[in-house]
Amino acid sequence: MANKKIDKKNISKLLKKWSQEFSVFVPSLENNEAIMAEWDGKDISFLDWYRNTVKPPKANFLPLMEKLFSFKKRKGNYQIEVPPADKSKQLIFGIRPCDARALTILDMTFTDAYEDPYYLARRRNTVLVGMTCTDPYDSCFCTSLEGSPSDAANVDLMLTDIGDSFLMEAVTDKGKKLIASASELKDATSADESKATEVKDAAASKITRKIDARDIDKKLLASFDDKDYWEKVAAKCISCGICTFLCPTCYCFDINDEMVKNQGARFRNWDSCAFPVYTKMPMENPREEKWHRIRQKVCHKYEFYPMNFGVIACTGCGRCIRLCPVNWDITQALNSLPVKV
Amino acid sequence: MEQKLRDEAKALLEQGKVDYIIGFEPGSLKFTTTPLITSNPDDIDRLVINPFIVNNLSKFLIEIEGRVGIVAKGCDSRSIVSLIQDNKVNRDKVIILGVPCPGMISLNKVELLAGKSRDEIDDITRDGGKIVITVDGKKKDFPVTEVLYDNCLGCELPTPQEYDVLLGEDSALVTDRAASRKKIEELEAMSPEQRWNFWKEEFSRCIRCYACRNVCPACFCERCFVEEAEPRWISPVPQWQDNLLFQTVRNIHVAGRCTDCGGCERVCPANIPLRALTREMYDIVDDLFHYQAGTDKDASPLLTAYELVETEDTFR
Numbered sequence: 001m002a003n004k005k006i007d008k009k010n011i012s013k014l015l016k017k018w019s020q021e022f023s024v025f026v027p028s029l030e031n032n033e034a035i036m037a038e039w040d041g042k043d044i045s046f047l048d049w050y051r052n053t054v055k056p057p058k059a060n061f062l063p064l065m066e067k068l069f070s071f072k073k074r075k076g077n078y079q080i081e082v083p084p085a086d087k088s089k090q091l092i093f094g095i096r097p098c099d100a101r102a103l104t105i106l107d108m109t110f111t112d113a114y115e116d117p118y119y120l121a122r123r124r125n126t127v128l129v130g131m132t133c134t135d136p137y138d139s140c141f142c143t144s145l146e147g148s149p150s151d152a153a154n155v156d157l158m159l160t161d162i163g164d165s166f167l168m169e170a171v172t173d174k175g176k177k178l179i180a181s182a183s184e185l186k187d188a189t190s191a192d193e194s195k196a197t198e199v200k201d202a203a204a205s206k207i208t209r210k211i212d213a214r215d216i217d218k219k220l221l222a223s224f225d226d227k228d229y230w231e232k233v234a235a236k237c238i239s240c241g242i243c244t245f246l247c248p249t250c251y252c253f254d255i256n257d258e259m260v261k262n263q264g265a266r267f268r269n270w271d272s273c274a275f276p277v278y279t280k281m282p283m284e285n286p287r288e289e290k291w292h293r294i295r296q297k298v299c300h301k302y303e304f305y306p307m308n309f310g311v312i313a314c315t316g317c318g319r320c321i322r323l324c325p326v327n328w329d330i331t332q333a334l335n336s337l338p339v340k341v
Numbered sequence: 342m343e344q345k346l347r348d349e350a351k352a353l354l355e356q357g358k359v360d361y362i363i364g365f366e367p368g369s370l371k372f373t374t375t376p377l378i379t380s381n382p383d384d385i386d387r388l389v390i391n392p393f394i395v396n397n398l399s400k401f402l403i404e405i406e407g408r409v410g411i412v413a414k415g416c417d418s419r420s421i422v423s424l425i426q427d428n429k430v431n432r433d434k435v436i437i438l439g440v441p442c443p444g445m446i447s448l449n450k451v452e453l454l455a456g457k458s459r460d461e462i463d464d465i466t467r468d469g470g471k472i473v474i475t476v477d478g479k480k481k482d483f484p485v486t487e488v489l490y491d492n493c494l495g496c497e498l499p500t501p502q503e504y505d506v507l508l509g510e511d512s513a514l515v516t517d518r519a520a521s522r523k524k525i526e527e528l529e530a531m532s533p534e535q536r537w538n539f540w541k542e543e544f545s546r547c548i549r550c551y552a553c554r555n556v557c558p559a560c561f562c563e564r565c566f567v568e569e570a571e572p573r574w575i576s577p578v579p580q581w582q583d584n585l586l587f588q589t590v591r592n593i594h595v596a597g598r599c600t601d602c603g604g605c606e607r608v609c610p611a612n613i614p615l616r617a618l619t620r621e622m623y624d625i626v627d628d629l630f631h632y633q634a635g636t637d638k639d640a641s642p643l644l645t646a647y648e649l650v651e652t653e654d655t656f657r
Contacts, residue, residue, distance in 0.1 A: 030546065031612045032449070051458065054610060055548075064548055065578050138370055138460040236376040238400065241550035242610050256577050267578045270548070277568045290404075325556050325608035326396060327368035327375035 004168040004185040005192055011044050011166075013184050015093065022091035022127065025060060027053060036060060036092060050094060051135050054323065056248035057092055057099050058106060061122045064245075065269035068118065068255075073262040085121045091178075094131040098142045098315040100154035102248030103128070108309040109251055118268075127174050130155030131166075132196075134203050139318030141209040141331055147315055149207065150200035160196045167196040211334045213302075213312060220303040222339035229338045230291035236326045237294055241272035243320035243328070244297065249313045252278075273297055298333060342440070342509045343390045346412065349438055349506050351385045353410045359436055360407035365394040371460050372448060376401065388412070390508070392446040392467055395490075397602040399424060399558040408434045414442035415512070416492070416602035418501035419635025420558040423598045426635075426642045429561050439504030441512035444485065444493035446472070447607075451488050455481070470515055486517045492603030492616060495521025503638060522624075524617040541581055544588065546611040549579035553605035553615055554591060559598035559634075566590060592618045597626050597643025600635050 006014060018024050019039065027050040028037035034053045072079045107123065110116040133140075133149035142148060152158035156175035159166040167188050170176040179185060188196075223229060244250040254271035258264045271278060273296050279287040287293050305313035314330075321329050346364065353359045366377040366387040374393050377384060378401060390412070398411055399420040413421060418437055424430040446467070448459050455462055455474050464475040471482045486494060493499075499512035519526075528536055551567075554560045566574045567587050574590070575583040592599075599619050606616040626632050632643050640646075 031543075032453075033610075033612050065580070137458070235378040236401075238552070238555040240552035240555040240608070241548070242552050242608070245548050245550050246610060254577055258576060258578060269578050272550070275551070322370060323610055325552050325604075327370060327373050329369040329375075332369060 003188040003193065004170075004179055005162070005165045005188045006168060006182075006185050007165045008047060010184040011047065012042070014182055015039055015044070016041065017182060017184075018091050018093075018178070022089045024091045024093055025057075026093045036095075039093070046094070050131075051137060052096050052099070052133070052317065052319075054246065054319070056102065056246060056317070056319065057095050058102060058248050058251070060090060060092060060126070061103065061119050062106070062251060062253070062270075065267055066118060068266045068268055070265040071263065085117060087121070087125065089125045089127075090122070091127045091129060093129045094159075095128050095155065096133045096317070097130055097149060097151035097154070098133075098140070098147055098317040099248045100128055100130050101142075101147055101151065101315045102317070104154045105249050105305075105309075105311060105313050105315070106251055108311070112309075127157070127178060128155040129175075129178070130158045132158070132160040132200055132203060134161050134199060136203065136207050137318055137322060139209065139321040140207050140316060141211055141318060142316035143204055143207045144209075144211045144213055145312055145314060145316045146213075148200070149203035160199055162192055162195040162199060165192075167192055209316075209318070209331055211316075211331045213334075216312070216334060217303045217306045219337045219339055220299050223337045224295070224299065224303075226338050227291065230295045231289075233333045233336070234289075234291035234294035237274070237290055237328050238326060239274050239276065239290055239293065240325060241270075241274055242323050242325065243330075244272040244274055245270050246319045246323055248315060248317055248319070249301070273300070294333075298330065302334065343388065345508050346390060346438060346440075347385050347388050349508070350388060350410055351382050353436060354380065354382045354385065358408065359410040361405055362388075362410045363398050363401050363405070364388045364412040364438070365390070365396070365398075368393075371462070372446075372451075372465055378405070390440055392443065392465075393448075394440070395445050395604075395607060397556065397558055397604050399430075400556060402430045402435065403558070403561050408436070410436040410438055412438050412440060413501055413504070414440050414445075415496060415499040415501055416442075416600045418503050419498065419600040420598075420602060421635070422503045422638045423600065423635035423642070424558060424561065425638045426640060427561065427598070432638065436506070437501065437504040439501030439507045441500040441507065441509045442493075442496070443467070443513040444489040444496070444499070444515070445603075446488050447490045450490075454483055454487065469513075484515075486515055486520065489515075490603050490607065491521050491523070492601045492606070492620070493521075494518070495601065495620065497633075498636070502636065522620065524614045525621050528617055540585055543611075543613045544584040545581040547579060547581070547584035547588075547613060548611060549577075549584060549587070550610060552608040552610065553588070556604040556608050557591075557595065557599075558602075558604075559595035559600075560591065562594075588615065588618060592622050594644075595619065596622050597630070597632055598634050599623055 024039040025036040026039045027046040035055050036057050069080050069082045110119040152171050156172045157178050158169045252271045253268045256267050301313040350362045361380050363378050365374040368375040397417045399417050425432050455476050457476050466473045470485050472485045472488045473480050473482045494517045499514040575586050601623050
């Protein structure tokens with residue numbers, strides 16, 4: 001099927017059409033902070049300012065907190081009520097390739113030993129409309145991690161800004177279905193296609209931050225016990241949760257029961273390996289020191305995840321670098337590992 | 342000032358007067374700095390002083406063992422004094438390299454004025470009372486008060502009062518107390534119900550990353566109440582009520598210790614105006630107790646001191 005294109009001025013019409021079937025999420029400003037929020041049916045000004053969100057779209061699948069089930073205590077027994085599976089269909093408009101790739105990476109965890117019904121229901125009911133990242137940040141380094149600002153591999157439909165319109169490439173059947181019934185589209189010309197190629201190449205060339213990801217798992221394994229190195233890189237970390245909470249591939253969560261009198265609910269909420277309390281046990285804490293925790297974070301992404309799933313659990317979105325209160329930079333840590341292989 | 346800092350810092354390390362120097366070096370992103378914690382004299386030439394040395398480095402004194410030479414702006418030096426008052430820092434083991442602070446530049450404010458993100462801005466320079474922002478080769482200037490952090494605009498002591506070496510003389514800070522308290526005034530004009538709804542909305546966005554607590558030098562508890570399991574004071578589930586309770590109790594704990602360095606608000610990834618709570622508390626502490634945090638290292642910390650004339654029985 002030939003690619004399509006849509007005039008930017010018709011984006012509203014298209015979103016309106018999609019809104020009939022889906023909850024449409026678009027980049028929005030909340031208190032001057034970019035997030036994915038449900039479209040208000042009007043505003044498409046994000047087309048002018050949107051680069052990427054602060055909170056990654058993983059929050060649409062693994063929310064900051066969610067109720068897993070509620071319970072009631074009756075005569076020593078618990079009555080459990082599981083909420084019906086989330087059937088609402090959502091469409092995320094404008095997701096960046098790094099964040100879409102992150103979802104593919106998260107899928108591996110949530111389908112591994114146990115199929116997580118909460119996460120997977122949302123994944124199945126979601127359509128991802130990606131957008132080529134024409135304006136990457138100086139903290140971005142996706143091109144070092146098999147990604148690119150125009151990587152369409154993990155979305156259903158990919159849009160690329162070619163001036164007054166977007167080129168639309170349907171990647172999956174879901175994506176094809178999205179555009180099959182849309183009347184606002186035109187067929188893309190070969191001039192449009194070459195313009196898109198130009199835009200994509202230009203976007204990729206804007207990414208100057210690099211890491212050498214080859215054999216990074218082996219380098220980390222060999223550097224694992226170098227306490228001096230890890231202590232040095234960890235020194236300025238303040239052990240907050242920003243880098244992990246706002247990471248599109250970090251999925252650690254905590255389970256908590258909230259109970260008042262005889263009833264309550266079980267919640268799942270984000271947790272972070274940066275917190276000392278994360279590994280605190282009655283007698284000891286295996287990651288008491290800051291360097292233990294920094295090492296864990298880096299190795300989980302670049303050594304353990306490749307070991308378990310054959311893929312690095314980092315997409316180079318750069319949030320951890322640009323949102324860190326002390327500018328702790330993972331690319332510097334990775335590029336200065338003491339052991340070269 | 343920068344050269345003087347490097348000379349002093351290098352001498353301190355080489356003469357063995359300190360084990361570590363804590364200062365700032367250029368960050369990995371434009372217009373950022375990052376803490377430099379080092380015992381290696383060769384690293385010292387990386388030290389910088391510029392309008393982006395935002396972090397309150399005194400936080401690191403709590404965890405670093407040994408003698409330390411530390412770069413401190415006005416508010417940071419007050420935090421050091423406050424830590425000395427709380428016996429968290431030994432004055433004899435710290436050499437304070439004081440920076441008379443001209444105010445720190447808020448990149449958020451610059452971005453709003455320039456209509457561009459940080460990395461799309463070519464240059465930000467300060468020229469006396471003006472700030473010059475260059476975008477796409479075009480220069481535009483603004484009064485410096487439009488880009489300084491709100492807490493800097495309300496700063497009373499930009500030049501460190503407690504120091505071993507003062508790296509310059511005039512702080513050149515231009516303040517604007519009204520602008521610094523703008524958010525507080527807005528909140529005070531609200532009805533209690535409006536105010537409640539305001540904070541409800543703000544704390545609904547909190548992701549409980551604890552960055553506000555972890556950057557704060559006044560938050561030095563080895564075990565924070567939020568992580569206590571028995572009794573459990575607040576839920577680990579980041580519901581807005583618990584988020585609000587966390588911040589409220591934190592604010593009470595830092596009363597008389599908070600020097601309004603603005604760190605909590607600056608690092609908040611949800612842009613919650615936390616200073617509206619902490620600065621209000623700072624002013625209440627001043628009004629009620631005539632107490633300014635971190636201005637007298639021999640004074641008892643506000644929350645641990647009591648006098649026989651206290652009117653509340655609880656404290657007698």
